[in-house]
Amino acid sequence: MDHPHQPAGPAAVDAGTHPRIIQGGMGVAISGWPLANAVARRGGLGVVSGTALEVVMARRLQLGDEGGHVRRALEHFPLRDAARRIIDTYLAPGGKDGERPFKNVRTFTLEPDIGLQELTVAANFVEVYLAKEGHTGPVGINYLRKIELPIPFSLYGAMLAGVDYVIVGAGNPGELPGMIRRLARHDVVRLPLRVQGITSADGEVEVVFDPTVLWRGRPVDLATPAFLAIVASVDLAAGLAAMPKPPDGYIVEAPSAGGHNAPPRGPRRTDDRGQPIYDARDDVDLAEMRAIGAPFWLAGAFGTPDGLRYALAEGAAGVQLGTAFALCEESGLAPDLKRQVLEQVVTDTLDVRSDWRASPTGFPFRIVNVPGTVSDEAVYDDRRRVCDLGMLRMPYKTEGGSIGYRCPAEPLRAYVDVKGGRAANTEGRRCLCNGLLATAGYAQRRAGYDEPALVTAGSDFRGVRELLDRTSPGTEFYTAADVMGYLSSG
Ligand SMILES: Cc1cc2nc3c(=O)[nH]c(=O)nc-3n(C[C@H](O)[C@H](O)[C@H](O)COP(=O)(O)O)c2cc1C
Numbered sequence: 001m002d003h004p005h006q007p008a009g010p011a012a013v014d015a016g017t018h019p020r021i022i023q024g025g026m027g028v029a030i031s032g033w034p035l036a037n038a039v040a041r042r043g044g045l046g047v048v049s050g051t052a053l054e055v056v057m058a059r060r061l062q063l064g065d066e067g068g069h070v071r072r073a074l075e076h077f078p079l080r081d082a083a084r085r086i087i088d089t090y091l092a093p094g095g096k097d098g099e100r101p102f103k104n105v106r107t108f109t110l111e112p113d114i115g116l117q118e119l120t121v122a123a124n125f126v127e128v129y130l131a132k133e134g135h136t137g138p139v140g141i142n143y144l145r146k147i148e149l150p151i152p153f154s155l156y157g158a159m160l161a162g163v164d165y166v167i168v169g170a171g172n173p174g175e176l177p178g179m180i181r182r183l184a185r186h187d188v189v190r191l192p193l194r195v196q197g198i199t200s201a202d203g204e205v206e207v208v209f210d211p212t213v214l215w216r217g218r219p220v221d222l223a224t225p226a227f228l229a230i231v232a233s234v235d236l237a238a239g240l241a242a243m244p245k246p247p248d249g250y251i252v253e254a255p256s257a258g259g260h261n262a263p264p265r266g267p268r269r270t271d272d273r274g275q276p277i278y279d280a281r282d283d284v285d286l287a288e289m290r291a292i293g294a295p296f297w298l299a300g301a302f303g304t305p306d307g308l309r310y311a312l313a314e315g316a317a318g319v320q321l322g323t324a325f326a327l328c329e330e331s332g333l334a335p336d337l338k339r340q341v342l343e344q345v346v347t348d349t350l351d352v353r354s355d356w357r358a359s360p361t362g363f364p365f366r367i368v369n370v371p372g373t374v375s376d377e378a379v380y381d382d383r384r385r386v387c388d389l390g391m392l393r394m395p396y397k398t399e400g401g402s403i404g405y406r407c408p409a410e411p412l413r414a415y416v417d418v419k420g421g422r423a424a425n426t427e428g429r430r431c432l433c434n435g436l437l438a439t440a441g442y443a444q445r446r447a448g449y450d451e452p453a454l455v456t457a458g459s460d461f462r463g464v465r466e467l468l469d470r471t472s473p474g475t476e477f478y479t480a481a482d483v484m485g486y487l488s489s490g
Contacts, residue, residue, distance in 0.1 A: 018226075018249065018295050019045040020308070020318030021487055023325045023480070025142020025167055026259065027051035028433075029440035032332040033069075033130035035325060038480035040137030047140040047167060048127045050154050051147060052391050052433065054116070057123035058105050059442040061087065064095030073126040073133075078160060079214055082118035101445045107390035108149035110193070110207055110403060117153050118214065124157030138164040140228075144260070145171030146361050147391055152179065152189045152209035159183055159222045167251065169230030170260050170363065177227045177245035184222040186211045197397035205395065205403065230299070232262035234288040241292045250292070251320050252284050254300030258322045258458040260363040261354065275354040276364045290315045301460035308487050321483075323458040324467060329477035334441040337455055338477065340370055345461055346468060352459050357428030360392040360409045365432070368455040373439075374430050379452050385411040388444070389433035396420075430454055 023039040025031050027049035036046030060070050071091070074083040090103065106116050124141065131139040141158045143151055145168050155166065159180070168176055179189045190206040198205065212218070226248040231237045237250045255261045255278050265281040289296050295317035302311055303321035311319045326333055327342055344350040351369040359365035367375045374380045387393070387410035398404040399420065406419040409429035415421040434444055435454030443450040467478045467486055 018317050019043060019138060020312070021045065021484065022140070022167075022251070022297055022299075022318065022320035023047055023483075024251075024257075024299060024320045024322040025049045025140070026322055026326055026331070027142070027144070028436040029053075029056045029332040029442070030326050031142070032056075032440070033127050035328070035330040035332065035480055036131035036139055037133065037135070038330045039325070039484065040131065040139050041135045042481055042484040043137065044484055045138050045140055045165060046131055047142050047165070048131050050124060050127070050141045050143045050158065052389065052437065053123035053127050053154065054105050054120040054150070055389060055437065056440070056442060057086075057126055058090045058119065059102050059437070061090035062092045062096045062102050063442075064092055066095075069130055070126055073129040074122065076129055077122055077125050078219070079118065079122070082122055082214070085115070086119060086122055099445060102442070104388055104444075107388075107393065107405075109405065110149070110205070110395070112149070112153070114213070117209070120150050120153040121157035121160065121214065124154045125161045128158045128161035128163045132162065140165030140167050140225075142167045142169070144169060145173045145176075146260075146363070148191060148193050149207055150391075151176075152183070152191055152207060155179065156183050156209065156211055159225065162223060163225050165226045165228060167228045167230060169251070169253065170361070172236060172240075173227075173229050173247075174240055174243055176229075177243075177247060180224055180227060181245070183211065184224045186215070186219055186221070188212075193395055195395040195397060195403060202397065228297075232282070232284070233265075234284055234292075237289065237292055237296075241294065247294065249295040249297070249317065250289065251297045251299050252286075252289060252316075253320075254284075254298075255282065255354070255364070256459045257300035258326065258366055258456050260359060260361065260365050263356075263362075263364055270356060273353055274356055276356055286314045286316070300458065301462075303458075303460070303463040303483075303487070304466065305487055305489055307463075319487075321463070321487075323461065324463040324483050324486075325480060326457060327464055327477070328467075328483055329479045332440045333455070334439060334453065337370060337373075337439060337453060341368055341455060341457065342464075342468065342477075344368075344370075345464055350461060352457055354459070355428075358430040358454075359432055360407045360429050365430075366456050366458065367430075368457050370453070370455050373453045373455055374435050375454065380430065383431070383452060384446070385409065385431070386434065386446070387411065387414070387431070389437070391433045 021044035025047040036048045040046035077083045188210045229247040230251045264278045269277040298311040299320035302319040303324045393405035393407040408425045409431045434451040438453040471478045
């Protein structure tokens with residue numbers, strides 16, 4: 001029987017007590033709970049990535065759940081029957097046979113079945129629960145607005161675990177503050193979706209989530225986390241600030257940040273490597289940010305003591321950093337990849353490019369050149385296209401008028417012949433779902449080979465270099481505590 005339960009509740013959040021240092025959300029599973037927990041213990045805001053957590057948790061269980069962390073968190077998950085079903089379905093005691101593929105979870109559609117709803121709610125609960133375990137520091141969760149279908153379910157799971165901050169980028173998150181308030185009361189929420197090919201005559205297409213279908217009995221209200229929007233322009237921040245339920249703050253992200261970046265303003269321009277060209281139009285006027293009157297943080301090449309000092313002098317509440325944390329001991333980046341990237345930093349052979357083709361979303365995506373990963377054209381060409389996770393599939397209106405789902409990185413025949421997508425749109429697209437899961441150590445096993453990884457990072461490695469200089473000889477990786485100490489060392 002599922003009990004109405006008392007939420008853990010977010011730590012008190014008010015304008016004066018926001019943390020200065022935000023460890024940015026890094027998907028998939030790069031900023032997992034071990035990193036966010038380590039940062040939150042040391043006075044920073046530790047942010048877990050909320051992307052594809054239902055897949056990550058299902059795979060952790062299939063690897064045997066070493067340390068019992070997922071099971072320990074699930075013991076606290078208020079939907080008891082769901083927790084049992086998840087363990088029964090996915091746990092492989094001692095870990096699955098290495099040659100066998102992971103059992104996949106179903107892909108999201110407009111109407112995810114109850115099993116996928118429960119799994120998603122539980123996975124987000126587990127990640128936040130573990131990030132908050134053993135300390136009272138603040139923990140956030142990061143979502144991409146572009147990955148729309150799972151958002152209501154994911155957010156609810158994180159809120160059940162008492163997440164303190166919800167941070168959303170990659171699109172306009174205007175609906176999110178209202179959704180958070182409704183979910184806190186377990187009310188039905190609706191998220192309007194972008195569907196290719198529909199017109200106003202087709203009406204609104206929405207994903208609808210009714211949390212009460214998961215419960216027997218009415219649960220007590222949940223606490224409301226703070227909401228921060230990631231923006232790359234004052235226009236978006238000002239637009240959100242003018243809404244009836246504005247965000248509690250903004251993260252102003254420059255194009256040097258890791259992962260996806262906002263495209264440049266104006267006509268599409270690229271350099272000889274196909275990288276987007278940014279100019280003064282893309283700079284965010286900090287006086288205008290100050291004028292909005294809400295706290296804001298600077299992200300993208302601010303991960304040094306100087307960067308923090310500059311941000312504070314400009315009236316920011318602090319900085320959000322990614323790259324330096326992505327390469328620290330507690331991050332979820334697979335250790336062999338972490339070693340290779342750090343070696344490239346030491347030997348000055350690092351090559352990070354902003355690729356405007358790679359991501360099926362159409363946003364520029366930063367890729368680190370690492371041999372054996374899909375940054376290598378030969379590895380990319382050799383990979384057989386498979387779409388079995390489908391996080392980046394876009395809903396579209398089919399010829400018959402129903403809603404279909406397609407991703408330009410899926411097999412060509414499916415995308416072009418069956419679903420009517422344009423062949424030109426498939427060129428150079430990387431399967432971020434399979435690639436990023438492999439990067440965090442959860443590569444799908446195909447017949448005789450593992451899915452190749454795909455490493456992303458920001459373009460600024462000054463902080464990483466200085467951290468490596470400060471690391472004692474014989475220590476393999478610097479830690480999250482080292483990053484926190486370094487930032488406050490200026
Ligand atoms: C490996 C990696 C993955 C990232 N993934 C995400 C993500 O999933 N969502 C997001 O909003 N930002 C993501 N970012 C951006 C970071 O949260 C952060 O804003 C950015 O890295 C700050 O710039 P810096 O790397 O120069 O410190 C990612 C960054 C890195 C390095």
